[in-house]
Amino acid sequence: MTNNILEMRGITKTFPGVKALSNVTIEVERGEVHAICGENGAGKSTLMKVLSGVYPHGTYDGDIVFENETVEFKDLTDSEAKGIVIIHQELALSPYLSIAENIFLNNELKGRGGLIDWNKTNFEASKLLARVGLRENPTTKIMDIGVGKQQLVEIAKALSKEVKLLILDEPTAALNDEDSDHLLDLILHLKGQGITSIIISHKLNEIKKVADSVTVIRDGKTIETIAKQEVTEDRIIKDMVGRDLEHRYPDHTPNLGDELLRVEDWTAHHPQDTSRVVVDNVNLHVRAGEIVGIAGLMGAGRTEFAMSLFGQSYGSRISGKVFLRGKEIKTRTVSEAIEHGIAYATEDRKTYGLNLIEDIKRNISMASLKKLERFGLVHDNEEYKIATEFKNSMNIKAPNVLVKTGKLSGGNQQKVVLSKWIYSDPDVLILDEPTRGIDVGAKYEIYTIINKLAAQGKGVIVISSELPELLGICDRVYAISEGRITGELPIAEATPESMLKLMTMEKPR
Amino acid sequence: MSNTPTQTPPTGDSQAVGATINPVQNKFTDRLSHVLADLGKNGIFIALIAVVVLFSILTDGILLRPQNISNLVVQNGYILVLAIGMVMVIIAGHIDLSVGSVAAFVGACSGVFAVQWGLPWWLSVILSLGIGALVGVWQGFWIAYVGIPAFIVTLAGMLIFRGLALVVLGNANIGSFPAEYRALGNGFLTDLFGEFEIDPLTLGVGAIAIIALVVQQVRTRRGRQKYGQDVEPMVWFVIKLVLISAAIGFFAYSLASYKGIPITLIILAVLILVYGIVMNRTVFGRHIYAIGGNRHAAELSGIKTRRVDFWLFVNMGTLAALAGLIFTARLNLAGPKAGDGFELEAISAAFIGGAAVQGGVGTIGGAIIGGLIIGVLNNGMSIMGIGIEWQQVVKGLVLLLAVAFDVYNRRRSGGR
Numbered sequence: 001m002t003n004n005i006l007e008m009r010g011i012t013k014t015f016p017g018v019k020a021l022s023n024v025t026i027e028v029e030r031g032e033v034h035a036i037c038g039e040n041g042a043g044k045s046t047l048m049k050v051l052s053g054v055y056p057h058g059t060y061d062g063d064i065v066f067e068n069e070t071v072e073f074k075d076l077t078d079s080e081a082k083g084i085v086i087i088h089q090e091l092a093l094s095p096y097l098s099i100a101e102n103i104f105l106n107n108e109l110k111g112r113g114g115l116i117d118w119n120k121t122n123f124e125a126s127k128l129l130a131r132v133g134l135r136e137n138p139t140t141k142i143m144d145i146g147v148g149k150q151q152l153v154e155i156a157k158a159l160s161k162e163v164k165l166l167i168l169d170e171p172t173a174a175l176n177d178e179d180s181d182h183l184l185d186l187i188l189h190l191k192g193q194g195i196t197s198i199i200i201s202h203k204l205n206e207i208k209k210v211a212d213s214v215t216v217i218r219d220g221k222t223i224e225t226i227a228k229q230e231v232t233e234d235r236i237i238k239d240m241v242g243r244d245l246e247h248r249y250p251d252h253t254p255n256l257g258d259e260l261l262r263v264e265d266w267t268a269h270h271p272q273d274t275s276r277v278v279v280d281n282v283n284l285h286v287r288a289g290e291i292v293g294i295a296g297l298m299g300a301g302r303t304e305f306a307m308s309l310f311g312q313s314y315g316s317r318i319s320g321k322v323f324l325r326g327k328e329i330k331t332r333t334v335s336e337a338i339e340h341g342i343a344y345a346t347e348d349r350k351t352y353g354l355n356l357i358e359d360i361k362r363n364i365s366m367a368s369l370k371k372l373e374r375f376g377l378v379h380d381n382e383e384y385k386i387a388t389e390f391k392n393s394m395n396i397k398a399p400n401v402l403v404k405t406g407k408l409s410g411g412n413q414q415k416v417v418l419s420k421w422i423y424s425d426p427d428v429l430i431l432d433e434p435t436r437g438i439d440v441g442a443k444y445e446i447y448t449i450i451n452k453l454a455a456q457g458k459g460v461i462v463i464s465s466e467l468p469e470l471l472g473i474c475d476r477v478y479a480i481s482e483g484r485i486t487g488e489l490p491i492a493e494a495t496p497e498s499m500l501k502l503m504t505m506e507k508p509r
Numbered sequence: 510m511s512n513t514p515t516q517t518p519p520t521g522d523s524q525a526v527g528a529t530i531n532p533v534q535n536k537f538t539d540r541l542s543h544v545l546a547d548l549g550k551n552g553i554f555i556a557l558i559a560v561v562v563l564f565s566i567l568t569d570g571i572l573l574r575p576q577n578i579s580n581l582v583v584q585n586g587y588i589l590v591l592a593i594g595m596v597m598v599i600i601a602g603h604i605d606l607s608v609g610s611v612a613a614f615v616g617a618c619s620g621v622f623a624v625q626w627g628l629p630w631w632l633s634v635i636l637s638l639g640i641g642a643l644v645g646v647w648q649g650f651w652i653a654y655v656g657i658p659a660f661i662v663t664l665a666g667m668l669i670f671r672g673l674a675l676v677v678l679g680n681a682n683i684g685s686f687p688a689e690y691r692a693l694g695n696g697f698l699t700d701l702f703g704e705f706e707i708d709p710l711t712l713g714v715g716a717i718a719i720i721a722l723v724v725q726q727v728r729t730r731r732g733r734q735k736y737g738q739d740v741e742p743m744v745w746f747v748i749k750l751v752l753i754s755a756a757i758g759f760f761a762y763s764l765a766s767y768k769g770i771p772i773t774l775i776i777l778a779v780l781i782l783v784y785g786i787v788m789n790r791t792v793f794g795r796h797i798y799a800i801g802g803n804r805h806a807a808e809l810s811g812i813k814t815r816r817v818d819f820w821l822f823v824n825m826g827t828l829a830a831l832a833g834l835i836f837t838a839r840l841n842l843a844g845p846k847a848g849d850g851f852e853l854e855a856i857s858a859a860f861i862g863g864a865a866v867q868g869g870v871g872t873i874g875g876a877i878i879g880g881l882i883i884g885v886l887n888n889g890m891s892i893m894g895i896g897i898e899w900q901q902v903v904k905g906l907v908l909l910l911a912v913a914f915d916v917y918n919r920r921r922s923g924g925r
Binding site: 310311313333334335337338344346351353354355356358362365366367369370373376377378380381382384385388400402420 | 789803807811
């Protein structure tokens with residue numbers, strides 16, 4: 001008898017032509033928080049799908065031992081019955097149902113006559129909400145609470161199933177720092193109640209905070225399991241990418257030119273609630289060759305500012321002035337903004353950035369088809385050639401440019417989005433969370449691309465919630481809070497502490 | 510044949526990480542994968558051939574008799590015209606339920622113009638197409654600029670234009686159209702040149718079509734090779750060309766031994782050619798696919814989605830009008846029942862032809878073949894004397910199975 005709640009031994013899983021997992025072994029001790037790290041495509045999700053029965057027994061080789069008993073799951077229901085619950089990155093909640101309804105979805109509490117007992121449902125739900133520290137009425141609809149709280153509802157749902165092993169797939173990817181901290185505390189709290197967790201994450205600092213041990217997977221193989229006291233960021237990174245990463249950020253010597261873009265008194269209101277100010281009198285500028293950061297917590301109005309500037313894609317009652325090279329321009333529609341040399345790469349590339357059912361080539365040309373037009377027809381061979389050039393120069397990993405972007409990893413998808421905007425030949429690029437959900441190695445590549453753009457004399461605005469990233473790549477940073485620019489610092493003076501202070505500065509009331 | 514795809518090795522800078530994909534460069538598997546990919550892509554084409562073969566056997570060859578082949582084209586012309594517009598609407602993620610009513614309404618109007626007012630046939634045609642475009646402007650306005658789902662707007666349109674058709678007709682049929690007008694639906698090109706046993710003009714046009722096809726295909730292939738793109742193996746390329754040429758040849762010969770080229774076919778051929786180019790090679794067509802694939806991403810790429818939506822429905826309205834004209838001309842009668850159920854046949858054609866309900870996927874060619882499959886089913890079963898009730902059942906099942914096959918295929922290939 002060991003004290004392991006879970007052992008996966010020699011797991012090998014092949015897809016036609018690809019060996020996704022090869023002889024992966026992982027041991028999770030009862031009552032610990034076990035982190036699994038690896039680059040995108042390393043096989044983390046596949047491993048979890050094997051564990052939770054999404055890939056049923058028989059479709060993989062190797063053994064799963066759960067609570068000292070070899071298990072053969074046929075599907076998710078099977079694994080849940082044993083107390084293994086997985087919470088996916090994309091939350092599986094129904095927005096129009098209440099919190100309580102979601103918690104007991106497909107596990108409804110029935111009263112007399114087989115009908116749902118709503119009083120009991122709401123009562124039990126409020127008990128579960130208390131356990132996860134969520135103060136919300138169980139009858140509130142999911143769509144009316146934020147992502148952070150939705151994540152807690154997912155955990156409450158898991159608790160309702162008497163979970164023994166909780167698997168969280170990148171649980172904080174979409175959360176701001178405050179919500180992330182709360183969630184991590186909750187995981188530790190549940191650990192105190194004897195619930196074992198596996199957490200899959202890219203974020204090394206949070207792994208250090210909660211994990212008792214870390215298993216690193218690379219290219220479908222287990223590299224090593226590191227105990228808490230030995231965990232260092234450098235070691236995890238080295239394991240993940242298979243080499244030392246001396247610098248997380250490429251060197252960048254700014255070569256600043258004249259002012260490219262200046263925004264004056266930019267104000268935007270909420271699209272529905274038109275009396276609410278979301279972007280409040282923002283003033284900023286970017287010079288040629290400059291990388292400027294906008295730091296702000298989630299909901300601070302960063303994305304709202306960028307999108308309202310980019311063809312009024314967000315908001316209502318927008319006012320303010322935009323100058324390009326000292327000349328005032330209008331950016332009322334997206335095509336107008338593009339024509340004036342502004343590009344905006346969205347934070348949510350799957351929803352707003354890419355046509356996932358279309359190939360790389362057509363995604364790259366999407367914003368600049370006019371350039372490919374000859375006698376009214378799109379020159380498709382030229383399109384192929386240009387897309388292939390981007391594939392090579394941006395190092396997009398795909399057999400050719402006819403691959404659908406839906407099949408690419410996050411990092412490669414982001415490179416396609418960047419290619420699209422670079423091909424539109426902008427003067428100023430606004431990159432909203434350019435490295436969200438991207439693994440360490442690909443992040444470095446994205447930073448290198450950003451540097452190259454600046455070196456070509458373009459102005460780059462990077463919006464990010466990861467402070468180290470902004471401090472690592474920018475020449476100058478703005479802090480934004482409650483829709484207002486609360487400060488501006490040259491990079492030499494910016495420290496995480498000084499930035500955070502500005503980012504949390506409240507409006508004088 | 511050596512067709513080594515010029516795959517540039519990833520020139521990754523030293524920071525590149527992660528597994529590089531190494532496609533298996535094996536000649537046989539390469540060729541096989543091409544054949545399989547082609548079969549998948551042309552599955553609908555193969556389905557058409559299968560249906561044709563099946564019904565030729567079941568009807569003792571009547572299906573492929575010259576007269577019947579000619580009839581097939583003429584009887585289905587208006588559905589195919591609608592299918593072209595419909596697949597475009599569907600690719601953009603919309604639907605149009607009103608086309609049958611619009612066709613009836615425009616047919617009625619054309620009756621008023623050409624018969625009651627005695628306007629020249631060409632003026633009647635132009636006015637009728639204009640009315641169709643106006644109908645499209647009306648529906649496009651609500652859909653694109655007010656933001657009401659196309660399903661609702663065109664459901665309303667289905668009632669509105671059916672009603673207006675009855676109003677225009679005033680509870681009576683309008684009939685006996687001028688001969689030039691009737692030719693839209695019934696005419697043959699040979700009527701212009703006199704009659705031969707086997708019409709030389711038709712054979713000539715068939716030959717030109719084959720030559721044009723081969724030249725175009727070879728040029729496309731050369732162009733691709735020049736730009737270092739992967740092309741299918743020569744053997745497979747030649748086999749495909751020979752098969753398609755043979756089909757065109759047989760088709761032309763059949764038409765030639767009956768009455769020649771139907772005017773409807775000429776209209777259709779022009780439409781297929783023009784719209785095929787529009788969808789594949791013009792910015793407007795690309796924008797339609799982009800909008801259907803991801804509307805938000807299209808908007809944020811500077812595509813004027815509303816404008817595209819609007820013109821799509823103007824286009825659909827005009828094509829619905831054209832279908833109404835062809836149908837009216839064929840019956841030589843504008844009646845209240847005209848266009849009944851056209852929308853469903855056109856929608857079926859688009860979906861059988863591989864369009865996706867979520868939008869973003871579909872082709873003009875697919876929709877045409879889908880329409881032909883429905884046409885052959887209709888025609889074949891009628892020849893066999895199967896009642897209308899069972900014809901409906903069969904057509905329903907074919908639609909269901911075709912889409913199910915498509916969904917299954919996509920899932921298997923890991924697509925979305």
